[in-house]
Amino acid sequence: MCGIAGIIAQTGGNVEVHTESTLVRKMIRSIGHRGPDGEAYWNSTDGRTFFGHRRLAIIDTSPAGTQPMHFAGRFTIVYNGELYNFIELRSELREAGYDFHTQSDTEVILAAFDCYGEACVERFDGMFAFAIWDDQAKRLYLARDRFGEKPLYFAWSAEGKFIFASEMKALWAAGIPAEMDESQVLLFTATGNTGFPLQNSSTFYKDIRQVPAGHYLTMQSTVEENAEPEMYRYWDIDKTATSRMTPEEAMVKLDELLSRSVRQRLRSDVPVGLSLSGGVDSSSLAALAKRISGTSLESFSAGFPGFEKDETEFIDEVSRYLGTANHRINPDHSILADDFERMMYHQEQPVGSASVLVQYKVYQLAANAGIKVLLDGQGADELFAGYQPYIHWFLQETWRKGDWTQHYYEKAEFRKNGWKDTTGLKNYLAAIFPHVAQESLIRRQKKLISNQPDINPEYLKAYMPEAEVYKPLVTSLNDILYFDISMARLPELLRYADRNSMAHGIEVRLPYLQAELVQFVFSLPAAFKLNEGYTKWILRKTIGNLLPEKITWQKRKIAFEPPQRSWMDHPSVKAQIISAREKLASKGILSRKANVKTNTGNGNWESDWRYWVLSVLPG
Known part of the structure; x- marks a missing residue:
């Protein structure tokens, strides 16, 4: 896990070498938090290609694993991430005639690139963002992992230099301007979301792009x-894809795939811990890790005493059952004053709620305990349909297919388990006419964006997004799960996790985001994911014997959700909100009439949060 940066210049020569070398150093030092264990640089002999690297040593912590790393007198790499199947790939490549001089996964990537070319990424199980310079072909290769766990940004400078880096602050350090995309601003203030789904290489800032998840560029x-x-x-x-497995066969296969994923993600030359919320996802990982390793991982959590959504009871239950040494923080409103701006500095783009700040503090807790690697349960909700809104989509699928018995049975079971049924005529019509439903949702989102009373009308008129607004055509549960994993919810969550972990120099690994596992779960019927009134049914059934029933069959879905509304009612926070409104009004984003104290704390805390977030971002 590291920080990378590079420049491809249009001209070479002694003057340019000095200038670009200085610039790359400036870029790398702006993201020094990503790699506290080392710093190194390289430039090509023609003075046109420059790489920099900050190292967080996890696999092969010896000097042999230092980057930039060279191979075969031709290739040079800077790499951020982990290749979990590097041991298996190294054996495969040895059989193909390759020798290795380190124990690192970095060298395996280089050998695989030499052996398989650009298609090497299809063999990788991991999270990664890397750049390889082919000195013979004078060609740059940038690649990003399948789900986008690791970031990779690029831009063109005013001088015609192609610049890339792990974080945007490195591009800003190189002189790329930090100018917010006004349409993105409007989307965020209205919905709390960032990124237009059909623009997968865009970012919150103009002229800064990203390599999309599951892509490479040359x-x-x-x-x-x-x-x-x-x-x-x-x-x-x-x-x-469709599986014809029985539930029992599917459980065996899921156990096999998830266990393999956890086993490979436990590979480390430094201590490994676990982020534990008390929910099904992280508790399952804790149980599997103990079964595989024979010992319990140290775990790290957050509690909110007195808050109705506090999960301390579940965290303690898992810890007692598995014998886990749990470290816990109990944050209150003071973290907003003490840590908010620092967290936003690392995030670089908007965040949707204070739960991101709680995650930041949990990762800090792990780092202070000497842990450099954390397993985390992110991705499971989007994969196994863990969020409450998925129930509506599931019931619409059963209605559309004419599975009336299943539809009414599941509806009743979910009600028994506390689901608030808001199903009405519109849901049944949406099931029958999905294209109409899609168009209706797009219109609704546009209306939500255009009807923001605090926004300056001139700003709204000038930058209202039209073609960018998109909602998926949903004819099955998989359609909405795919949308959330590939385009909407998960990309934001992965950004939060990357920036929060790297802010503290630790690596977060996500066992649920293993490509074969994800594809397998997508092939299962919807009724394997939502069944008998429970979300994530197949996961619960698979790990049921590893955890207490209280944990496996719990009905709540929270995960570090803090009492944000009450926090934002604190006078010190209200003062920050007033200041944020004033700043956005001075920029012409908010209208002047929105810049008054009486607009703060009147039940509009979500908007207040978004204004505060925007006010501290660059640009």
Whole structure:
């Protein structure tokens, strides 16, 4: 886990080498938190390619694993991430005639690139963002993992340099301006979301792009200024694949795949811990890790005493049952004053709620305890349909298919388990006419964006997004799960986790985001995911004998959700909100009439949060 940066310049020479070397150093030092264990640089002999690297040593912590790393007198790499199947790949490559001089996964990537070319990424099970320079072909290769766990940004400078880095602050350090995309601002203030789904390489900032998840791009060093790199998608989820397994067969297969994923993600030359919320997802990982390793991982949690959504009871139950040494923080409103701006500095783009700040503090707790690697349960809710809104989509699928018995049975079972049934005529019509429902949702979102009373009308008129607003066509549960994993919910959550963990120099590994596992779960019928009134049914059934029934069959879904509304009612926070409104009004984003104290704390805490977030971001 590391921080990477690089420059491809249009011209070479002694003057340029000095200038670009200085610039790359500036970039790398702006993201020094990503790699506290080392710093190194390299430039090509023609003075046109420059790489920098900050190291967080996890696998092969010896100097042999230092980057930039070279291979075969031709390739040079800077790499951020972990290749979990590197041991298996190394054996495969040895059989193909390759020798290895380190124990690192970095060298395996280079050998795989030499052996398989650009298609090497199809063999990788891991989270990664890397750049390889082919000195013979004078060609740059940038690649990002299947789900986008690791970030990779790029931009063209005013001088015609192609610049890439792990975080945008490195691009800003290189002189790329931090200018917010006004349409993105409007989307965030209205919905709390960032990113337009159909623009998968866009970011919150103008002229800064990202390599999309599951993609790689290539570029010749002689390319014209501001030319579009060649971009390729190497992997996608097949949401139409169908398994004919019985539930019992599916449980065996799921146990096999998830256990393998956990086993490989326990590979580390430094201590490994676990982020534990007390929910099904993280508790399952804790149980599997103990079964595989024979010992319980140290766990790290957050509690909110007195809050109705506090999960301390469940965290303690899991810890007692598995013998886990649990470390816990009990944050209150003071973290907003003490840590909010620092967290936002690391996040660089908007965050949807204070739960992101709680995650930041949990990861800090782990780092202070000497843990450098954490397992985390992110991705399970989107994969196994863990969120309450998925119940509506599931019931619409059963209605559309004419499975009336199943539809009414499941509806009744979910009600018994506390689901608030708001199903009405519109839901049944949406099941029958999904295209109409899609158009209706798009219109609704546009209306939500355009009807923001605090926003300056001139700003709204100038930057109202039209073509960018998108909602998926949903004819099955898999459609909405695919949308959330690939385009909507999960990409934001992965960004939060990457920035929060790397802010403290630790690595977060996500066992549920293993490509074969994800594809397998997508192939299962919807009724394997939601069944008998429970979300994540197949996961609960699979790990049921590893945890107390109280944990396995719990009905709540929370995960570090803090009492944000009461926190934001604190006078010190209200003062910050007033200041944020004033700042956004001075920029012309909010209207002047919105810049009054009486608008704060009147039940509009979500908008207040979004204004506060925007006010501390660059640009």
